[in-house]
Structure formats: C-alpha cells, structure tokens
Amino acid sequence: MADPIVRVDDLVVSFPSRTSKTPVEVISGADLTVERGSCVVIIGPSGCGKSTILSCIAGLTPYAGGSITVDGDRVDGPDDHSSVVFQHASLLPWRTVLGNVEFGLESRRQIPKKEIRARAMEAIEAVGLAGYEDHHPHQISGGMQQRVNLARAFAVRAPLTLMDEPFGALDALTKELMQDELIRLMSMVSSSTVFITHDIREAIYLGDKILVMSARPGTIIAEFDSPFGADRTRAMTEDRRFDELESSLRDLLGHTTEEVLT
Amino acid sequence: MADPIVRVDDLVVSFPSRTSKTPVEVISGADLTVERGSCVVIIGPSGCGKSTILSCIAGLTPYAGGSITVDGDRVDGPDDHSSVVFQHASLLPWRTVLGNVEFGLESRRQIPKKEIRARAMEAIEAVGLAGYEDHHPHQISGGMQQRVNLARAFAVRAPLTLMDEPFGALDALTKELMQDELIRLMSMVSSSTVFITHDIREAIYLGDKILVMSARPGTIIAEFDSPFGADRTRAMTEDRRFDELESSLRDLLGHTTEEVLT
C-alpha cells in the first residue's frame, strides 16, 4: 500500500477551562495512522477524547500541538478530503431524504445541479432507500435515518469517512443490520474509514485495526490488528479469536471505565 | 413455589386508529405467567407491543379482552402491586436525587414523612448513590440517573417490578455495570420482575424465562427457560449454552425484525 491517508503525530488538544485560567489538556500526544482503504476503530471510555480526535481530523476543532495530515495536506479547517457521520443523524427535518443527501454535495465545490441529483440518488440506492427519496425524516425509522446519514457522507465521495458512534443510538438488532450494511458500503466504495465506538463487539466486527484510548487526558494506549481478513460475516462472532480479542479489550477498558463511572 | 404473581390470559389490546373507524389490534391473545421471585424477560421487534403489555400489567393502559391478575387482584388501574421503571429515567429535574426517590413513596398510601425519608435513603444506598442525595438530575451521569430510577421503583417495595428497556439508552459498558447492579438488587429484595429489552444478550443474562414476541399484532411466539441458575456472573457469557441460546433467539428475531425495518 501507498503512504497512509491519515497521519496524526503527537496531537495535543486543549480546551479553555471554566474554572481555571490554564486550559485543560484533553488529548496529550496521540499518534495514529490510517492506511488507505482500511477501517480504523477507536474505542475508549466516555469522555476520553475520541470525538475530539475525530473532530480535529475533520478540521472542525483546532489543535494546540502536533500535526495532522490527510491525503498529504495539513488539516487546518473543513475540507474536501473527509466527510463525517455523527451519532445523531442530524438530518434537516424540513428536507426530504433526497434533499438531505444533496445537502452534502451542495456544500462541496460547484457541482452542477443535475450531477448532484444523480449522485444523491445513487447513494440513496446504495443504502437501500430507493423509493423513500420524498419522505421527510420524521416519516422514516431511526435506522433508516442513520442510513440517510451514511448516504449523505458517502455521496460526496471523500477519500476518508469519519464516523463518530454512528450506531450508538440504535437498538441491538438494527445496529447489527447497519453494521453489515456499512461493511458492504465500505467494500463498495473502497473508502478509508475512522470509526469511533463504545461497543467492544462492534469494534472487533468492523475494525481492521483497533485503537484503545486511555481516560482523560487521552492517548492511544494499545493497538490491535484484526485477526480476520477483509471478508467479514456474522460467523466471525462465533470464532474463538473473536472472544479472545473481546476479553482482552474488556480487560483493558474495564479499568479505564471504572474510573469514569462513579 | 406458590401460584404465579402475574397471570395474563388471552390479552387483547387495541388502539383507536387514525385512518379507519375500526380500532387496530396491537396485542391479540397473549398469555404469560410470572412466578414469584423470578425475572421474566420479553424480547421482540420494535413496535410489536412489548411496552403495551407492560403498561397493561401496570394498570396504565386499559385492555379490550382477556384478563390480567397481579398478586391475585384483577388489574384495572394503577395500584400498589407493581412499580414501573421506564426507559427514560423520567426524573423530575427540579427535585434532588432524594426528592425523586421520595416521589414514588409519597404517591403511595399515607406513609409518615419520616418513614418516607428513611426508606428513600435506604434505596439510595442500595443503588450506591449515598452521598449524592442532594444532587439534581443534571448534575449526575446518565448511568447514575438510571440508578435513581431503579431506587425510586425499589423504594416502594412493590411485590412486582416492571422494567421497560431501562438500559436501552446507555452505552455498552455502562449497561453491563447496570445489569450487574440490577441482578444484585433483585436478589437482595427478592422481587419479581418483568423486563423488556431489545438486546438479546441482555435478555439471556438477566432472564429466568425469556419470552419472544412476534411482530404486530403481537403474541408470545416462543418461551425459553434459562439454562443458568440463580447465580449470574459475566462468566456465563463465555458459556457455550449462552452462545447457543443467543443463536436461537437471533434466528427467531431475525425474521420478525427484517419485516419491520426497511
């Protein structure tokens, strides 16, 4: 493979503190790389800074130190290299499914109206929502809304897709369906992905590489390569290596989590 | 064991329809029994009527046919036999943790102020929130809020506790902590429980008996007795029987769910 699509070196992020004058360091020296076409999953306790890292890569949050490059360019604001899928589908309720998917394309550089429509329809078909173009978000289920969210991100065909707990709000069954859908889509568009989750099994199921973060101030404390190849099916979950990986991750996270909850 | 604490016979529930004059049947002939001191889990696809059954047992929803008895009394309105834990903690934001737990007790028959306070404090200790009595809901985490919700229900010491996806909104790690907490509480107060969930693994982990519902109009289509005894630990999840039960449930639910999504 060529050089990595994302390269994060010694990233430091701090936020102004409410109580004191000195800013609070949230990420202190995180390093990570994402190889082209692979899916990197970041897992860690609540509040450790997962979303913050993602947001920095997307150019939505300025960082205090270190460097981030995406596709060779240094990140210093939102750009065309990446698209983001947030946990809340954040659909515009006054736009139809089609209108929502078009929104992402409209916001990119000038694309003719006609091409926008065509690419949006293509993305809607890809997530299996053909026939629902004219529905408003409130007329479709939560799972379908999340698919629109995916379609919106994939439609812009950015080299990198950043996903922040996209399935966190779904029930277990819908979540599994969506995970399978995502695997299908990722293989179709051969996009590179950074995926954030709380869910250990989801991390193992989706990730080519799994990064574990420590509690705040966050750094990457462990890295696991997936023992499974590109071909992912539910059968994986019955594999012994799946359970082993799950146990190791649970042990690692058990500590960090206990600290966070009461 | 004595006779069951809950007996639901041939329950039929219908709601007035918006589009037509004839009401829509949501539950058509469901039967179930809950033995004293046991935990019955109901699982089923979204919209199948799980919450409706629970609500009928609690006396919150009137039913069109069949009968429900709790503790020998026919249910025809909210009463002292059961307490409910909803998915949303539904805490009153203007009351403290203590005030919220007291709310349930205040609403029961006349209990002296002093006893209310004592029982509420006891329940708060039992869920591990001692020291947080004076916090307002927004000052504690989601997991802690859900524990207040549990404490409020357990403080009234009803013979039956009805739980409607109480952990549905929590992240995977917090959820597991809460499940362990619940198992501890249930064994402490030896309460009978009906527990509703979407999550197959949660169902197996908690249930003495697992009932599977069909898609709407809902009925109970299968019943599994837990192969594990009263002593529940995380080790269970690595047991072969756990995986087997999970597969059977997933197969059963796979069908019903596919119909609902898309």
Add this chain to the structure above:
Amino acid sequence: GSDDPAAEGDAAPTPISVYYTSPLAGYSIIQVADDQDLFPDDIDVSVEGGDSTVGVTLASSGRVQMYLNTAPMTENIAHGGAALAWAATWTEGMNTLFIGRNGVESLEDMKGRSLGIVQPGLTLSVIANDALIDAGLSQDDYKSVSLGTVPALAGAFAAGTVDGVVLDRITAQRLLSEVDGSVELFDYYDGTPFVGSGVSVNTDWLEENPEAATSFLEGLQAALDFMSENPEEAKKSISAMTGITDAAALDAAYQDFMDHSTDTLMPVSEEQMNASMRMLRNEGNDWATDEFGASVVIDPSYVEQALER
C-alpha cells in the same frame, strides 16, 4: 420661460394641510368645503382629523397650516412659542351646555360636588372652571374628576358618577332628555363670548402665502353659504364628519349648526379674546395678559378680503 406642459398658465396650487381636533358638527364646514370642492384653484387642501394632543404639536410645528379648534388652545400654543394666530371664527360663543344632576340645580349648587372633565387644561375643563368662578365658587369648592375622553365624560354623567359636566350641545341635550333629574345649568352660547369654532393659521406660513390664506378663507365662506342653501347636501357632510346616521338626529345637528353659526366668517373680536385671557388667568397662567391676547388675533383684513371675493 416655463416649459412645463402641465402648467395651466399659473403656478402649481399651494398645498394647505388642515387639521381638526374632534369630529364635531361645529367643524363640518371644512367637510362641506372639501366634499363640494369649494376651495379656489390656487390652493390644494387636504383635511385630517384626530386627537387634540396630536393637533397641538402639528399646529405648532407648522406641519399643518390651518388648525380648526376652540379657544383658549390656540392662545396656549402660541404662548408656548408656536407661530399661530386666529384667522377667523364662525360662532359668537361656545356651543356647549353646563348640565347637572343629583340635585344640582344651579352653578352655585356645584359647591362641594364633583365636576367631570376630560383632562385638566383642555377646553371643556377651562370653560367649566370659568363658569363656576363666575358664579362665585373657587377651584377648591368642587372636585374636578379627569375622565380621559368625552365618551367617558358623558357616560359618567349618565351613570351619576359626577354631578356636573360641560358638553357639546348635541350630547348634552341627549343626556338631558334621557337622564332623570338632569338640568341645564348654563348655556355658554348665550353667556360667554368665546371662540367656539374657529380656524387658526401658522403665521410663518402666512407671511409667505397671504394669497393662499385668503383663498382658503374664501372656500370656508363658500361652505357656510352652501350649507344654508343646500340643507340635504350639508347633512351628508355632517354625517360623514360626525358619524350621525339617524335622520332625526341629523336634522337636529344641522339645525344646531345653523342656529349657532354666523352668516359670514368673522375676525376674532377683542371681546372674545378677553374672555379667553380671563379663563387662562383662572387656570393660573400669569402670562395671560390682555395684551398678549391681542397678539394672537391677526389682521382682520384677511377675512374682509376673503368676503369681498
């Protein structure tokens, strides 16, 4: 060398804005002049009506050139710095009645009683005080009650809340006929020489537009003539001005106007001015000397010229 194709020989007509302070029959003359298009062609008149507080500011700012109202408001504004003076009047007195009830049978009986007024300083209050002082009472002998609006004044009298009020003749007579035990105490038209309905003019404007002012007065005179000659048309204009629609009431209003207006426009007389000054002194205005009053009266020649045309 005008190359304006629209010019019909002469210059464009001089615009004149007129404001009247109440939709009373006494001011219908302006409505008639407007309705019947009686103003000469060299002026372009627009007429608006409304509240008297607004009128004070309009007249003093010169926003309107002609202002239909009653004494002593014009004198008051003129003293406040406005370039305002009486141009003409068409009554010899105030067309109002002082009426009483609850056992009040004369002005002297108002001692210890309550007098309804709209607001202190407004005409109806000033002339009520004048009549009572003339009858030997002082302002401490009775209680003035501000009711805010004329409708409230009439209503309060009808309801017996106040013992005496001064009201325009039409409303007063209606009350006299409908309220038991109400009596007329004083008829201002017979008793007080006063500017009851008149038009004042902005004198700054007047200096530059003497011709237009004369034309305006000419139009008003034409309206007076028209009203006596065409009762039916006049009644229509009165109805538009006052909102009275009942035929009998309209007849009465027309008759009332004819009975209490002069045949021709007149300059404000010295007697009328002195009455105004006296009333203003009653109110405690030490500037209201008779000499000041004279300054408010403009040159009577304007009226004379208008009548000659």
Add this chain to the structure above:
Amino acid sequence: MSAVTIETPPATAGPAPGRRRRTRKPASRSALSTRSRLLLGGAGLVGVIALWEIASRLGWVDPLVASSPSGVATSAVDLIENGTLLPAMGSTLRLFLIGFGISLGAGLIIGTLCGWYQRIDAVLDPWISILYASPRIAFLPLIAVWFGPGFLGQLVVVILIAVFPIIINVASGVRAIDRDHLRMAQSFGATNRDVLLKIALPGAIPAVASGIKQGMMQGLLGVVVAEYFLGNTGIGGLIFQAGLMLRTGEALLGAVIFAAAALALSSALRKVESKLDRWRTA
C-alpha cells in the same frame, strides 16, 4: 438494606374485579371531546350575551352606557344600510394589510440580520429593546409631525407597534441554530451563506410564526390606535366618533369587529403554520 422485607398486601376477598383497596383516585388526564368543548364554550358565550341583554332590558345596566347585544346588532344593521360600515372596514383593512406587510418584510430582514450578524445585533439590540419597552403612545404627536396625521402617519404607528415582536422572534429563532446541524454543515464545508439560507432560516420557522402571530395581533391594535388618534378613519375612527356622540352600540360594534378579525387571523395563521411545519408533527 440487606434485610428488606416486602410489604405484601393481603389479597382482596374473592372475585371483586371492580373494587380496589385504595381510596385515592389516581390521576387520569383524558381529553375533553371537541364536541363538549364547543358546547361548553358556546353555552358560556350565549349565556353571558343573554344575561347582558336581559340586564339591559330590565334596566340593571344603563343602555346609554353599556348598550346591549341587540343594540350592537342594530348598529351593525344601520351602519351597513347607510353604507358606512363596509367602506370603513375597507379602509381599516387597507391600513392593516399595508402596515402589517411592511412590518413583516422589515421584521424578517432586520430580525435575520440581527440574529445572524452579531455586530449588527450589538448595535441594534439596545435600540430595539428601548423602543419596544417605551410607551409608544407618547410618540404619537411626534409621528404626526414627522409623517403627517394622514395615512402615512397611521402607517408609521402600525409599523412601530407591529414590527418589534417580529424582529425579536425572528432574531432569536435565527440565533438558536441547532448545534448539531451547524457542525454537520461545517463538516461538509458549507459557507456561512449556506448555513444561513439552508439551516438557520428554515429552522427558525416556528419562531418566525410566533413572531408573525404576535406582530399581527399588535398590528391590529396599532390600527385601532392609529385610526383613533390620527385621521379618524376606518373602524378605529368609527369607535372614536361613536364614543364622542355616546353611541355606545356602535363603539362596541367596532370593538367586536376588531376582536373577530383578531380571532380569525390567529386561527388562519395556526392553519398555515401547521401546514408549513408539517415535518415537525413527528
């Protein structure tokens, strides 16, 4: 709490399904049917109107002062017959439509500017608050001088009364842009203009609707004030004239017409709002 004993209540004797032990009536909040609402509301209205008529007939209230329902009706018939009422309503309607229309346009523009550009807001906000808070009735004479006592002055009065609720509501609606939507748009590289047009404004629709509603009601009030104090035209002038001449029936008729117009407008607006906002009825 390790020794919790469950207070098990004794079972009731036999099959008495309807009886329960508790004596406290538990909460239930069933909605009153639309029919009962209309019946009760209608009965109340008719009752009070009948009482008023009776009181007036029996002389408990002075008809000179309080008129009566039949007096109001008679006034309506008279004024329609002599052709006064309809032109008056027309002129009032014209004033309202133009005044409210201008307020709406100006309110939307200024409100959007204030909600979106923080610098503009910083400069204008104190003035908006001051003007909105000050008793605008005190400015009537000034308005008359600057804009004349005719239609223009009336228009200014209506606008000064109607425009502020619209500005304030629109601005707060635009300001309260959904954070999730904003981040989403930023992540796609949307420009400020995109965010304003495609996110802030559509999202502000409920606030805009409530501003329009308040502006409409205030605008109607403004029309009465303008017609009453300036120019004496239309229904407001009719109320003024009628009051001066003690024609209480007519004055109340004018008030009834305005109240009816206000009720009709607000229910029409509610309909439009629920159409515009259909996506929100989830």
Add this chain to the structure above:
Amino acid sequence: MSAVTIETPPATAGPAPGRRRRTRKPASRSALSTRSRLLLGGAGLVGVIALWEIASRLGWVDPLVASSPSGVATSAVDLIENGTLLPAMGSTLRLFLIGFGISLGAGLIIGTLCGWYQRIDAVLDPWISILYASPRIAFLPLIAVWFGPGFLGQLVVVILIAVFPIIINVASGVRAIDRDHLRMAQSFGATNRDVLLKIALPGAIPAVASGIKQGMMQGLLGVVVAEYFLGNTGIGGLIFQAGLMLRTGEALLGAVIFAAAALALSSALRKVESKLDRWRTA
C-alpha cells in the same frame, strides 16, 4: 453504484500548510465577546444621542417639537427641583405594583385552573381570547364609568391589559405537562392533585416566567394608558400634560422613564428566572 470511483483530488505541491484549494470560506460562528457587544451597543447609543443633540442645536429639527437630549435632561432637573417628578414616580410605581400584583395573582390562579380543568378551560377560553384580541382602548370610557376615573378605574385598566398574557402562558405551561412524567406519576398511583402540585406546576416554571415577563411589559403600558386617560396622574399624566402644553422635553422624559423601568424590570426578571430555573441549565 457498484462502480463507484473516488474522485481523488491531487495533493497540493509541497509543504504549504496554510494554503488550501477551496476558495469558499467555510462557516464559522464564533461568539462576539461581551466587551465588544457593550462597546458597539454603547457607541450606537451615544452616537444617536449626540446626533440628536447636534441636529437640535443646528436647528435641523424643531426643538419645540423634537426637544433634544439636553432639553430632556433640563426637564428632569427642573421637575426634580420643583418636586413634581418624585411624587409622580411614586404614584405610578404604586399603581404598577398593585395592578401588576393583582394581575399576577389572578393570572396564576386562572391560568392554572384553565390549564388543568378542561371544563373550566372550555368555558373561559373563548372569553380570554376575545378579551385579549379586542382593542381594550375602546373600553376605556366604559371602565371610567363603571369603576370611576380614579385609582380603581386605573387599576382595572392595568389589570385588563396585564392579566391575559399571564393567564395564557400559565395555562399553556400547565397544559404541556411532560408525558413521561405523567406516566411515571400514574404508575406510582399519584392522584390528580399530586400531579398538579408536584409535576405540572414546577414543570410550568419557564412558561410562567415568560407570562410574567409579558404581563410586566404590558402592565407598564397599561399604567401609561391608565394614567394618560383616567385621572391624569403620575408619569403618564405628566406625559399628557406636557404634550398638551408643548413641553416636549418633559413628555420625552416620561417616555424615557418608562423605557428605563421596562428594561430594568426585564433584566431583573431574567436574573430571577435563571436562579429559579437553575436545574434547567444542564
């Protein structure tokens, strides 16, 4: 979409970290600092006031009609010196406090009744809407007759203007009880009374606060109207008398006093509200 090709943009030449290909400026919504806001707002206020003074000095506006800031200040000094202003403010304050106090009490009670008892609401709602929608200025003469032109009549005017926003907001706050909370309470067998006192009323606090705010602003307006039209007392009367005698500075002073009072009241209310509602700042 099986043959999707990713449009891979060419990498920029070398290490030019600050430059990006896009020309469109992406959205950013950083908040203006409180200091800049105050500076801009203050500059605007001072600027306009200075302009007004200059315009008046240079004779661009007629000082007789528009007065000037220094004219307003002179009026204030004069009126304080001759002992008119403070008693007038006292009497206005008294009217406002009593009138608003009664409106608040009545509004809370009637609003709660309407929000909670659907039958009462069905009967009262039409009347509340009608009275709220009708131009109450037309009723001033009736009020003067029924309640007298003195303090009582003024009080009625203030209440009639201030009470409706309170009733309407309280009722809708009580009505909009949180469904989840209601079900929770029902599941514990809470009675209707429990639900009203422990859930509906505390939950209605934001609506109540906004009703009180509107009621306060309307109440201030009501005080001006009442003093202006009935009894001619206090600051409202001062505005009227000054207008009549062409003392424009005094009239504007009265308006400024009312505006200042309204601004002070609304900022005080905001403070109280954020205290009462601290649990909501989550």
